Amino acid sequence: MMRLNIGTIGNVVVRYRLLVMLAAVAVFGGWTLDDFLTLTTLQSILDRAAVVGFLALGLTPILIAGQIDLSIGSIMSLAAYATIALQPDLGNVPAAFIGLGVGILAGVVNALAVVVFKVTSLVATLATLLIGASLALLISNGQPASSADPLFGLFLTDNFLAILTPRSVLFIGAALLMFVWLKGTPSGRNLYAVGSSMPAAISAGINVNGYIAGVFVLSGFCAGAAGVIQALSSATGSPIAGSVLLIPAITAVVIGGTRLEGGRGSSLATLGGVVALGALTTLSEYNGVPSYTQAVYTGLILILLITLDRIAGGDEGKTTRTLRSAAVAKQTQQGGTS
Amino acid sequence: MTIRRNFLIGAALSALAVAVAGPAAAASVEGKSICYITAANSHFYVTPTNEGAQAAADAAGVELTIVSEEFSPQTGADQLNSCVSRKVDGILLWPLDANSYLPGLLKAKQAGIPVVAIDTTAGEESMKLIASFVGADKYGQGQISAKQMGEALGGEGDIIILAGQAGNNTTIMRTDGFLADKPDGINVLATVNADFDQQKALVASRDLITKFGDQIDGVYAEDDAMAAGFLQALEESGLDIKPVVLGIGGMKMAFDAINAGQMSSTIMQPPFENGRLAIETLTKVMAGETVDAVVPLENTVVTKDNIGDYEPAF
Numbered sequence: 148m149m150r151l152n153i154g155t156i157g158n159v160v161v162r163y164r165l166l167v168m169l170a171a172v173a174v175f176g177g178w179t180l181d182d183f184l185t186l187t188t189l190q191s192i193l194d195r196a197a198v199v200g201f202l203a204l205g206l207t208p209i210l211i212a213g214q215i216d217l218s219i220g221s222i223m224s225l226a227a228y229a230t231i232a233l234q235p236d237l238g239n240v241p242a243a244f245i246g247l248g249v250g251i252l253a254g255v256v257n258a259l260a261v262v263v264f265k266v267t268s269l270v271a272t273l274a275t276l277l278i279g280a281s282l283a284l285l286i287s288n289g290q291p292a293s294s295a296d297p298l299f300g301l302f303l304t305d306n307f308l309a310i311l312t313p314r315s316v317l318f319i320g321a322a323l324l325m326f327v328w329l330k331g332t333p334s335g336r337n338l339y340a341v342g343s344s345m346p347a348a349i350s351a352g353i354n355v356n357g358y359i360a361g362v363f364v365l366s367g368f369c370a371g372a373a374g375v376i377q378a379l380s381s382a383t384g385s386p387i388a389g390s391v392l393l394i395p396a397i398t399a400v401v402i403g404g405t406r407l408e409g410g411r412g413s414s415l416a417t418l419g420g421v422v423a424l425g426a427l428t429t430l431s432e433y434n435g436v437p438s439y440t441q442a443v444y445t446g447l448i449l450i451l452l453i454t455l456d457r458i459a460g461g462d463e464g465k466t467t468r469t470l471r472s473a474a475v476a477k478q479t480q481q482g483g484t485s
Numbered sequence: 486m487t488i489r490r491n492f493l494i495g496a497a498l499s500a501l502a503v504a505v506a507g508p509a510a511a512a513s514v515e516g517k518s519i520c521y522i523t524a525a526n527s528h529f530y531v532t533p534t535n536e537g538a539q540a541a542a543d544a545a546g547v548e549l550t551i552v553s554e555e556f557s558p559q560t561g562a563d564q565l566n567s568c569v570s571r572k573v574d575g576i577l578l579w580p581l582d583a584n585s586y587l588p589g590l591l592k593a594k595q596a597g598i599p600v601v602a603i604d605t606t607a608g609e610e611s612m613k614l615i616a617s618f619v620g621a622d623k624y625g626q627g628q629i630s631a632k633q634m635g636e637a638l639g640g641e642g643d644i645i646i647l648a649g650q651a652g653n654n655t656t657i658m659r660t661d662g663f664l665a666d667k668p669d670g671i672n673v674l675a676t677v678n679a680d681f682d683q684q685k686a687l688v689a690s691r692d693l694i695t696k697f698g699d700q701i702d703g704v705y706a707e708d709d710a711m712a713a714g715f716l717q718a719l720e721e722s723g724l725d726i727k728p729v730v731l732g733i734g735g736m737k738m739a740f741d742a743i744n745a746g747q748m749s750s751t752i753m754q755p756p757f758e759n760g761r762l763a764i765e766t767l768t769k770v771m772a773g774e775t776v777d778a779v780v781p782l783e784n785t786v787v788t789k790d791n792i793g794d795y796e797p798a799f
Contacts, residue, residue, distance in 0.1 A: 187570040187571075388559055
């Protein structure tokens, strides 16, 4: 059924929002700057996307499950500090693993608070955001730790295949892996059912608590990875490394099209959102736009996209998706028991 | 693609020219591009510095792109990388910590892009990759303040120190310089971190005045804003003491306080001048001239005797 109205046009714009944004950035960049459309610009954008990208990736399943994790920035700060501060005692590589462990541990704490103690994720992770941020400052005495071996992590930002760097490869690889999990496996599809309608998911026999606990641990791990990568590539463990990245991460996920209300989203959309936002930032910087003005643009784009999303009748899509997910979940469940 | 290749060759050749030709080929920098990674866009000290840099860039005919770290070295490190990717002809960097800029500095070195640091120095490894540092000698400011304090108090007395943020390089320099040259007869009652913030200095000074009262013979404030905070607290307390108050910066409020006899002296650290000098130094490096590793701003002490000769620095 072709219905040509504002809804359908909006739908097209919303569906291809990232391409529209990237095309707009490319056209405007090419028009205003001589040397914008080069491979090195692309490399720089992808490289910058890596750290905030890991935060946004961790957040994607959280939002799909209808939850929120505000503590990712604080977790990242703790992990970043641990990665550098423990280097003299443990060695460079073990310290990095401790950094990842810190992330997982913080994720477990969030999972316990939400699943076992039944605290709303907004409140629970607001609490861990505050605790984590203060803890990082307390342990570090407010001082960033400088690595005694500053050259160790520098390879992360080296050139790789013209448009990549090792850390952007890690990010893109993680996004693809997550895409396969979310779209290609029963457990991934069940997650959409959990986020779309929890009662439906429960009645379909999905272990809702298990899924919710799982995504918080995953989010903690991703925030830990962001911290480790950030710390190693800058040879500095800053106790405030992640404090400014929570909002950009949420913005990137939402621009990508993952819904705060749950039940909809994709890690590739998040990848696109992070890159689109990064491209916009780079374009603004190349043009010398002050940072506070950039924030205004980002806010306007957010409002525009969400409004288009509503006009395009996203709710209709959500309903069918919910039904489909629940149906898939039921099949999986039956398949599992028979 | 051809355009891009030509551009690359051009960049490589100009890098080579800088490396090989040295001072003999002092070329014009007109039309070249500079990326200035500044600490902030809107800040009472940083903004006039940026204006100074812009003025010097306009005068030299170079294209200046200003990007702001918003006081986050992580942001700054990313911006440094992207400035290198742009293949600008020179980079002016305001370092906010010791190591964060290393990857970008190494890339700049590889690309043959000269980097000059402004206002603050970075870590040892980083400074090896930086052509020149342009800023005030902050250790020297501490030493000068110690001398001023010693003279004003006749070599003996109890003082308090209002310091900047803990761990901040400027704080460390100004404190260490002061303590190194402080006469033995001068006793530090307390050192408080008031973060270069007038309001925080006001709150901290209230406590210090309550605690030490007329014991306080002198106050070493590591910037004028904190000195103003102390003076405000002193006025509130109604206490009839007249300690020697020293500041740093040369702000208008310090000039007013010196004229009113409330403050003893300040040290000029003109931000506009710093920005201008930094761009001039960078353009010299870009033109292949040799520059000093450190280009200091002159530390001028302003007291009631010579205040008529100067305008407030900002």
